[in-house]
Amino acid sequence: MRINKRLDKAMYDFICTFEYSANFPPTIDFDQIEYGKELEKCVEDNFDYTIEKYGTHPPKNLGRPDVILD
Numbered sequence: 001m002r003i004n005k006r007l008d009k010a011m012y013d014f015i016c017t018f019e020y021s022a023n024f025p026p027t028i029d030f031d032q033i034e035y036g037k038e039l040e041k042c043v044e045d046n047f048d049y050t051i052e053k054y055g056t057h058p059p060k061n062l063g064r065p066d067v068i069l070d
Helices: 005-018 032-045 050-054
Strands: none
Touching: 005 032, 032 050
């Protein structure tokens, strides 16, 4: 499966913003366009929604986030 251009750019922007890579959805045939939109939203909001949704673990050396949800 090839990665579409929108997802490729969204992944690049995500990595540049958060300095780590987000986990992928658990199924191999996930909707790339929808996942790309989710990554774009993370970058726009400057908040990693993939932590809760896909179990992304940011590197420990990054410290605590600026925004903490309670």
